[in-house]
Amino acid sequence: MTPGELKRALKARQFPSLLLLYGEERFFLEETLEKLLKLVVPSESSDFNYNLFHGKTARGSEVYDVARTFPVFSSLRLVVVRDVQLLPAAELDKLLPYLQDPVAETVLVLTADKIDGRRKFYQQFKKRGTLVEFKKYYDNQIPAFVKDRAGQNGITFAEPAMALFCKRVGSNLQEIAGELDKLTTYLGDRTVVDVADVQTIVSDTRVDSVFELTDAIGRQDSKRALSLLNRLLADGTAPLVVLAMLARHFRQMWKAHYLLEQRLGKKEVAKGIGINPYFLDGLLQQVRVFPAARYQGIFEQMLEVDLALKSSGAHASALLEQMVLGICQQDQGI
Incomplete structure (x- = not known):
């Protein structure tokens, strides 16, 4: 059943x-x-x-x-x-x-x-x-869950607000239900959630910072990238979690780059990388910054850092800083 x-x-x-x-x-x-x-x-x-x-x-x-x-x-x-x-x-x-x-x-x-x-x-x-x-929900199933749950609460989302909400809450359904309850209370007599409501009530600095960090790396803005990295670590995010989030983000970008080369439409690209089309535009902006030739080097650096974090006594933040600087400088031939 x-x-x-x-x-x-x-x-x-x-x-x-x-x-x-x-x-x-x-x-x-x-x-x-x-x-x-x-x-x-x-x-x-x-x-x-x-x-x-x-x-x-x-x-x-x-x-x-x-x-x-x-x-x-x-x-x-x-x-x-x-x-x-x-x-x-x-x-x-x-x-x-x-x-x-x-x-x-x-x-x-x-x-x-x-x-x-x-x-x-x-x-x-x-x-x-x-x-x-009860199977674990995939990322691309979350918007449908949010829409259904919001409907039970008597509220709906403007499309940009839905995109931001899903980006910030992640895939933990218990947390999503809790955030929706908070939003419902905050709205009062209003029934439509806009971007400002989500920005006020729902926060996930880790997701936002990882996206911003990737963007800074793509622009070779090493100063900004290091600042964002240190913010994540200062907020208590474990080094291996930071690395895993970056690796996941770059894997999605690499796969999106490949699918775009096959001349697939946005819906097919989103399905191929396992995310909802709501999230695709921002990701594609970053994809255009990274030439295909860069990804192999990026993943090699991430693998080296992963092994070092798990096996050596080196300072975790120093390893991650070195990796971020290395990726930023890759196109500059340094």
């Missing part, structure tokens, strides 16, 4: 007796759990009909006994086992008999980051229960 199918089933008050929620996208998983609790167990009876276990400390026999207990003053009981992947195999196998004969009045929900499909328990669960995987 897909997350969308499960959402429709819950809306129709159709609750699977055996449900396994798993995957990297914790936001939707947690949201689904919260919805199940509200729908399956009314607040006035939750003390009697809601049981929560944790995989690290749970005992299979105890979960089995509770799941077989009939609800009190309610039609359903909800039993949740969080992080079931931490439950030892021997304890997990104690639930196998329950899979063969689940109680109709119990909704047994298991959650996990990932599952081992080779285990007998999961093979049996797949045959008799419902599995729903």
Whole structure:
């Protein structure tokens, strides 16, 4: 079952007796759990009909006994086992008999980051229960999520505001939902978010600084580039994170350069590098500054710094400064 199918089933008050929620996208998983609790167990009876276990400390026999207990003053009981992947195999196998004969009045929900499909328990669960995987969202899926979530809050974005918001918030859905709630409160009676609203409420100096740093490097403005690099480090961004963000940005530029040479349109270029077209124009402005011949040298320097950061006792900021200066001076033949 897909997350969308499960959402429709819950809306129709159709609750699977055996449900396994798993995957990297914790936001939707947690949201689904919260919805199940509200729908399956009314607040006035939750003390009697809601049981929560944790995989690290749970005992299979105890979960089995509770799941077989009939609800009190309610039609359903909800039993949740969080992080079931931490439950030892021997304890997990104690639930196998329950899979063969689940109680109709119990909704047994298991959650996990990932599952081992080779285990007998999961093979049996797949045959008799419902599995729903929550996959991690890609960057190019974020604008659709923002638009949908904003609509639930009763607000919409002007197109430039959407581009800036998505650029600043990253891909953590929990953080995105939080920033949207703050924006909604800030707007008051207004319903349309503009650029000024995003600039006021949402900030991500790391993303902005990395983009500005790349721009400064492209213009061989070493003074500006070093200033931006030191700002990132002073703000507490780890050196390896700075390097990873730069490497990701330059990989996108290199791939965009190649796709442009194939005479592809903007939509195809954006799809090819895995970003939303909202973000493309700014990236392409930087792509035009960097000749194709520069990228190999840039990545070689980044690889050297990566190895040095992980293996030597050299000062991290000095290594990054040297790399930035090297990239800035590459076209100047220094």
